[in-house]
Amino acid sequence: xxxxxxxxxxxxxxxxxxxxxxxxxxxxxxxxxxxxxxxxxxxxxxxxxxxxxxxxxxxxxxxxxxxxxxxxxxxxxxxxxxxxxxxxxxxxxxxxxxxxxxxxxxxxxxxxxxxxxxxxxxxxxxxxxxxxxxxxxxxxxxxxxxxxxxxxxxxxxxxxxxxxxxxxxxxxxxxxxxxxxxxxxxxxxxxxxxxxxxxxxxxxxxxxxxxxxxxxxxxxxxxxxxxxxxxxxxxxxxxxxxxxxxxxxxxxxxxxxxxxxxxxxxxxxxxxxxxxxxxxxxxxxxxxxxxxxxxxxxxxxxxxxxxxxxxxxxxxxxxxxxxxxxxxxxxxxxxxxxxxxxxxxxxxxxxxxxxxxxxxxxxxxxxxxxxxxxxxxxxxxxxxxxxxxxxxxxxxxxxxxxxxxxxxxxxxxxxxxxxxxxxxxxxxxxxxxxxxxxxxxxxxxxxxxxxxxxxxxxxxxxxxxx
Numbered sequence: 443x444x445x446x447x448x449x450x451x452x453x454x455x456x457x458x459x460x461x462x463x464x465x466x467x468x469x470x471x472x473x474x475x476x477x478x479x480x481x482x483x484x485x486x487x488x489x490x491x492x493x494x495x496x497x498x499x500x501x502x503x504x505x506x507x508x509x510x511x512x513x514x515x516x517x518x519x520x521x522x523x524x525x526x527x528x529x530x531x532x533x534x535x536x537x538x539x540x541x542x543x544x545x546x547x548x549x550x551x552x553x554x555x556x557x558x559x560x561x562x563x564x565x566x567x568x569x570x571x572x573x574x575x576x577x578x579x580x581x582x583x584x585x586x587x588x589x590x591x592x593x594x595x596x597x598x599x600x601x602x603x604x605x606x607x608x609x610x611x612x613x614x615x616x617x618x619x620x621x622x623x624x625x626x627x628x629x630x631x632x633x634x635x636x637x638x639x640x641x642x643x644x645x646x647x648x649x650x651x652x653x654x655x656x657x658x659x660x661x662x663x664x665x666x667x668x669x670x671x672x673x674x675x676x677x678x679x680x681x682x683x684x685x686x687x688x689x690x691x692x693x694x695x696x697x698x699x700x701x702x703x704x705x706x707x708x709x710x711x712x713x714x715x716x717x718x719x720x721x722x723x724x725x726x727x728x729x730x731x732x733x734x735x736x737x738x739x740x741x742x743x744x745x746x747x748x749x750x751x752x753x754x755x756x757x758x759x760x761x762x763x764x765x766x767x768x769x770x771x772x773x774x775x776x777x778x779x780x781x782x783x784x785x786x787x788x789x790x791x792x793x794x795x796x797x798x799x800x801x802x803x804x805x806x807x808x809x810x811x812x813x814x815x816x817x818x819x820x821x822x823x824x825x826x827x828x829x830x831x832x833x834x835x836x837x838x839x840x841x842x843x844x845x846x847x848x849x850x851x852x853x854x855x856x857x858x859x860x861x862x863x864x865x866x867x868x869x870x871x872x873x874x875x876x877x878x879x880x881x882x883x884x885x886x887x888x889x890x891x892x893x894x895x896x897x898x899x900x901x902x903x904x905x906x907x908x
Contacts, residue, residue, distance in 0.1 A: 453728070456663055456729075456730060457719060457720035457721045457722075457730060458659060458660065458663060458719065458720055458730075465660075466720065467585075468658070468659055468717075468718065468719065468720045469578040469579075469581050469582050470568075470578060470715070470716055470717060470718045470720075470736070471577060471578040471712070471715040471716045471740075472572050472577050472578070472716075473716045473736040473739050473740060474739060474743070475738070475739025475740070475742055475743060476739065476742075477735035477736075477738055477739050478735070478736065478739050481554070481555060481564075481565065481734070481735065482565055484555060484556075485561045485564075485565035485566075486565075488556065488561055489561065489562075489565075489566070492614055493614060495618075496614065496617035496618055496621070496622045496625075497617070497622045500519040501519070501833075502833075503516055503519075503521070503832055504516055504621050504622060505518060505519060506518065506618060507618065507619075507621055508618050508619055509619055509620060509621070510619065511619070511620075514832065514860070515530075516832070520793070520796075521798075521830060521831050521832050522830075523830060523860045524860070525800065525828050525830055525860075526796070526830065528792075529789070529792050529793070529796070532785065532788060532789050532792065533789055535785060536782065536785045536786055536789055539778060539781055539782045539785060540782055541675075542675060542778055543775065543778035543779060543782050545671070545672060545675040545676065545680070546675055546676070546677065546680055546774060546775055546778060547680065547681060547775055548680070548681045549672065549676060549680050549681050549682040549683075549733055550668070550669075550672060550682070550731070550732055550733040551681075551733055553662070553668065553669075553732040553733055553734075554683075554732050554733035554734040554735060555733075557732070559653070559661050559662060559666075560662075560732055560734060562611065562654060563654055563658060563659075563718070564718060564734065566607065567604060567607065567654040567655075568718075570600065570603055570604070570607075571600060574596050574599055574600045574603075575596055575600065578715065584596060584597075601655060604651055604654060604655045605647065605651050605655075607654075608647045608648075608650035608651040608654065609643070609647040611646075611647075611650050612643050612644075612646035612647040612649075612650055613625060613629075613643060615646060616628075616639070616642060616643055616646065620639070624639070625639075628640060628643070658718075659718055659719045659720070659730075662719065662730070662732055663719060663729070663730050669729040669730065669732075670729055672727075672729065673729065676727065677772070677774070678759060678760045678761045679759045679760075679761055679762075679769070679770065679772055679775075680759055680760075681757055681758065681759055681769065682727055682731075682733065682757070682758070682759065682760070683723065683731060683733045683735060683737065683738060683755065683756075683757060684723070684726075684727070684755070684756070684757075684758050684759075684760065684763055685707075685713075685723050685724040685726075685754065685755050686753065686754050686755070686756065686758070686763050687724070687763070688763060688764065689705060689706050689754060690705045690706050690707035690724070690754050691705045691707065692704050692705050693705060693707040693708070693709040694707075694708065694709065695708060695709055696708040696748060706745070706750050706754050707724070707754060708744065708748065710744055712740040712741070712743075712744060713737035713740050713741050713755060714737075715740070716736040716737060716739070716740045717734075717736060717737055718732070718734060718736065719731065719732065723737045723755060727760075735757075737755050738755050738756060738757075741754050741755040742754075742755075796830075797830075797894065797895070798829070798830050798831045798835075798894070799827060799828065799829060799830060799831075799835070799837070799887070799889065799894055799895065800827070800828035800830065801825075801826070801827050801828075801837075801887050801894075801895050801897070802824075802825070802826040802827075803823055803824070803825055803885060803897045803899055804823065804824050804899070805821060805822075805823055805824075805899060805900065805902075806822045806823060806824050806866065809821075809822055810902050811901075811902050811903050811904070812868075814870055817872065817873050817874070818870050818871065818872055818873060819870070819871060819873050819876070819903050819904075820868045820869060820870045820871070821868070821869050821901050821902060821903075822851070822866055822867075822868050823866065823867055823868075823869065823899065824864075824865075824866055825855070825863070825864070825865050825866060825867055826862070826863070826864050827855060827857060827862070827863040827887075828861075828862050829857035829858070829859065829860060829861050829862070829863075830860065831859060831860075832859040832860065833859055834856070834857065834858060834859060835856070835857045835889055836854065836855065836856045836857075836889070836890075837855040837856075837857070837863075837887055837888070837889055837894075838855070838887075838888045838889075839855075839867065839885055839886065839887055839888070840885070840886050840888070841869065841883055841884065841885055841886075842884040842885070842886050842896070843882070843883065843884045844871060844875055844881075844883065845871075845872070845875065846869050846870065846871050846883075847869070847870040847871075848867055848868070848869055848870075848885075849867060849868040849869075849870065850865065850866075850867045851865065851866040851867055851868060852865050852866070853865070869883065869885075869901065871901065871903075873903065876901070876903050879902065879903060879904065880900050880901070880902060881900065881901040881903065882898060882899075882900060882901075883898070883899050883900065883901050884896055884897070884898055885897045885898075885899060
C-alpha cells in the first residue's frame, strides 16, 4: 500500500463504528470559544421561533401552518391549499437549486448552525448532559462504573429531562401541523376525544427521545443524505471547515525547552476530542463533518496558549489553503445563481399576483338569449369560484357598465374555506339599453363590498328595429 492509500485509509470506515462492527459511543469534550458562543445565541433565536410561532395568529389563523394531512398551509399569513400546487412545485425547485448553490459556496454551514438535529442535540440536550454528568471524562467514568445511587440518580434525572424535552418538542411540532388551537384541545380535553392526536404526540416524543438520548450523531452520519450529497456538491473552492496542513505539518509535541522547527500543530488532539461525530478534521473533508466549528474553537484556544496565530483550523476552501487563493466566483456558482434568480423571480411574481379567489365567468355554451317579460332579455353564464382562504366567503356580482339585474340560479355564492362553487347566474337587461347584437359587459365580483375581480364578457340579443 502506497503512502497516499495509507493517508486515505480512514475513509474506508466511519468514526462511530469499531472494526468488529459495533458502535463506538462518542464522548465529545464541551467546546468553548467565539463560534460556540455565536452558535448558542443563534440557536436560542431558532428555538424561540419554534416555540412562539405556532401561537402567533394573523386574522384568526396561525402565522405558520404546515398541515400536510389536510393539505392546508399558511406561510407567514399567506394561505395555500391544493389549488396552489403549482406554486409549491416551483418553490420546491427553488429550494433544491438553493441547496446546490448554497452548498457549492458555503459547504455544510446549515448543518452546523441551523439544522434542527444539531441545534437541539448540541445546544439543548448535550448542555443538559454536561450539567448533570459533567464533561467527557466524567461521562465516560460514569458509564463504566457500577450501578449505584449516584449513577441511578444522574442517569434517571437526565433521561427524565430528556423525555420531558422530547415531549415538548413533539407538541411544538404538532402545533405546526394541526395548529395551536387543535393542540390545546388535545391537551385539555379527555384523551378519549382525541385518541389519534394523543397517540401521535407520544409517538413523536418517543422518536425524539430515541434520537437525542441514543441515536445522536448517527442521524447525521447514517440517515441524513446531505452528508453524502456534499461529495457531489463541493469542489476545491467551496467554503468548508478545514485544517491548514501547509502551516500545521509536520506535527509534533511541544516542549518548553525545545527549539521548535515543526509545524504549528502540536498534536494535542483537542480538535478530535470536541468533535460531536468523532472525526479528525486534520484528515480532510469527511461526510461525518457537520461544520459545527467546535474544532475551530478548540484549536484557536490552543494557538492562543502557545502564542501562535489563530486559524490553523478555519473556514476556508481547499484551494485557499493549498494555494493561498482568495474566494472567487466559478462558472458553476454563476450558473446556479442565474437559474436560482430566475426561479425566485417567477416564484415572487406568482406570490405577489396571487389572489385569494379564483373566479371564472363564461357564457353558457349553446345558449343565445331568453326573452323576459316587460321587454327585457337575459343571458345565462356559467360561474366557477375557488376560495383559496381558510375563511367562509360570500361573493356578490354586479354589472359595472350598464344597469342590469343579476339572478343567481340556485344557492347564493357562499363558499366554505378552500371550497369551490360551481353554478349559473342570469343577467337581465332592458332591451332599450342595448344598441348592438353583441354588447360587451364588465362584471364586478365583490367580497364584503370590496371588488376582488372584474371580468369582461359579451351579452347576446336581438333588436326589434332590425
